[in-house]
Amino acid sequence: LKEEVEDKRFDQKLKRYIAKNTNMIGELIFPEDEIFNPDFVEVDRVLDVMVNEDKETGKSTRHFLVKWCSLAYEDSTWESEDDIDKIKIPRFKQHTILCKVNKVLRPHKDMWKRMSEDNTVFQNNNQLRDYQFEGLNWLLFNWYNKRNCILADEMGLGKTIQSITFLQKIFDHGIWGPFLVVAPLSTIANWQREFESWTTINAVVYHGSQTSRDMLHTYEWFCRDENVSTLIPGCYKVHAVITTYEMIVLDSSHLRDVDWRCLIIDEAHRLKNLSCKLVESLSYMQLEHKVLLTGTPLQNNVEELFALLSFLQPETFNCQQAFSLEFGNLKNNAQVEKLQALLKPMMLRRLKEDVEKSLAPKQETIIEELTSIQKKYYRAILERNFEFLAKGTSGGNVPNLMNTMMELRKCCNHPYLIKGAEDKIMQEYRMMSNEQNPLQAMIQSSGKLVLIDKLLPRLKEGGHKVLVFSQMVRVLDILEDYLVQRSYLYERIDGCIRGNERQ
Template identity: 65%
Template sequence: MGLGKTIQSIAFLQEVHGAGVRGPFLVIAPLSTITNWEREFGTWTSLNTIVYHGSLASRQMIQQYEMYCKDTKGRLIPGAYKFDALITTFEMILSDCPELREIEWRCVVIDEAHRLKNRHCKLLDSLKHMDLEHKVLLTGTPLQNTVEELFSLLHFLEPTQFPSEAEFLKDFGDLKTEEQVQKLQALLKPMMLRRLKEDVEKNLAPKQETIIEVELTNAQKRLYRAILERNFAYLARGAGHGNVPNLLNTMMELRKCCNHPYLINGAEEQIVAELRESLPTPAPPDLALQALVRSAGKLVLLDKLLPRLRAGGHKVLVFSQMVRCLDILEDYLIQKRRPDSDRFVFLLCTRAGGLGINLTAADTCIIFDSDWNPQNDLQAQARCHRIGQSKAVKVYRLITRNSYEREMFDKASLKLGLDKAVLQSM
């Protein structure tokens, strides 16, 4: 996470190419990072690199003019390619492109390789049908939830050395003893190059995380209880016909309520109407903004915190699991923005915006709601706490007190113990 995996991998491909291994090389990366990969290839290597992505028509153009060598009669020359390295996305691999399966790849580099953690995922199945001589996996979080996920990566790399999941789990499934941990570490050491931030940058600015517990507002408490009791009559107030909240996934509805009640269908109209009745007439012009802020404990806190951060000259990243929650935060920020103010807040979805991008201009990170997988939150924090960051980084994690969200965070935090026991002690 910000330790130079991209440049190190590119330098490796340049080195083996200079030693006579002519490729072709394949790089598979998230869509949001392929522009960065292309730029770094151009900066650090002399390899002829193409990006293979886009519509069918654009890919056909790439095949026609950039991929294959032809003889004097315009016929394709088998095994002769114009490019040295090809950058593509996971989506292209999943779309089952036959033109990529036909190529004998000397080496594949897979960025954010923890996407392969599910042994039965379609991505792994697609990769197994490709001719990949050597494999390099890049990830800052190889061990996220269980040892089964680690086996999936190892089996992909060395299927002959790790043929049986049952045998692997028999040896390492529970990791109850120090002997088991040491044996697993001995297996991993020859296959893994692991770096920590302090190994690469001795003077990296520190990171401090503060957990802030917020209270549910009265509006949130009423909705929270109604969701727990499955009180459809209460939840339907303010909701249009056919717009009653679906409580099939009660836990998700509780998470929505903890973030902002407007995420519950029909709640906005009900809350605005109640606030209008409680205020003297005529209603103030900022009634909608008052209702937006007052109805959510996290937004009440954010409304006090952001002005102080801006006055201190900080730039802020706000991460949330829910795109609709980011939409609500965007509405709030638009209404609060002064005409002469500069943008200092960047809203990102934790999983989409937490991979492969460098945002060291920011020095403050707000985790609006936590992920079930704590590694995703660490990935998000690493967007600003990485090599090149000259300021101390402050992380604020917002958690609703005495709620499902608090219990979820406590359980998710236990997952970090597996990573700490196996990898951090290597």
């Protein structure tokens, strides 16, 4: 294998892999996760068609250039018509040939009418909640009035869905884009799924290597004539482009030439610094309408809010110093009321308790009681007592105290997270109880797990569902081990679970 792989770091990589996947008795453990992703053989999009004629028989055969799910554009392959999903071919023809040459103008503000919720249904019979429909009407009102705006609903209220349905309504007016959506890398797959689920808009993800982006620009950017052979410049096949902040900065030349009918920026507090490269790159683009999405429009100070307002309306908000002098640190009611009046036309902010009346009031209870074992380890880490930490462990199996706060956090969650602690705790438990019960040793070692072990039977008896969140993957491993041994049904979601499986 080494001879086949041209990599100077092969030996080091192999050594790290073996060290990571070897158990305590020296056996190599192969990963349980699926090595092959079944998405790789599922057609995502058809990009191009090629007709071949057999000279002997005169029979014509068609091959299609296929982009596969979860793979980049550069991994696209030519496939026979018989080997691909027949539904994808009509969609390819529809998006490739169906286009508008003449630019459709935004309607006059006097033409705006409030939409009725009763007869407004989206793709797949999806319907908005009452407050989301109100948000959609608000976005459309600002669009008709040529006012850039901020949708600042609290996280979890569906800003993505409101934005996508807003673009669908613009699309229904005959304005087929192109629209630009800028979002964090971790969310762009979800944006594409929601486009497909809620709208008839042809949305593509603009990301990946230069080769992939060039292929996307070649095959997805422009419409073609009726023979699907000649590109028509200015007639966009793509209706919406989903990309990341980094792509805006890195590849602004491709994106700068487009007359974007609407820009939506997710997590827009990234624009809080007016001198950042993202703001500079966006300033060179042709953006007819701008919508910012953020759950935290005012994070630290009014200067960050000014940056958002200045990006939306640079003519109105053109002096940060004057804005800071007028509103300062919002220390008195007069300043707060004045700022609220200023923001009211251009920002919509709703909280869960304001719109979701069906939700019970949130109750937050902080319970943190360390067990005696945790207290011993906590004190030993705090006092850097290596003698206690190394006692009963094999050579080198001692926690690294370079980051004391992280080790203390591990201790508060579960002492098994501390290097060498599990074997030592198990040994002491066997000596004290004269029995070998790994489950009880694990439970009694952590105050959090003791509490969970008391709560879950009661919650299960009451028919409740429980969501357990942790910032540490290894804590999830311990919880999973506990749930398996207690025979509780569960689902685990972390970074190892593919996006489509999470849905």
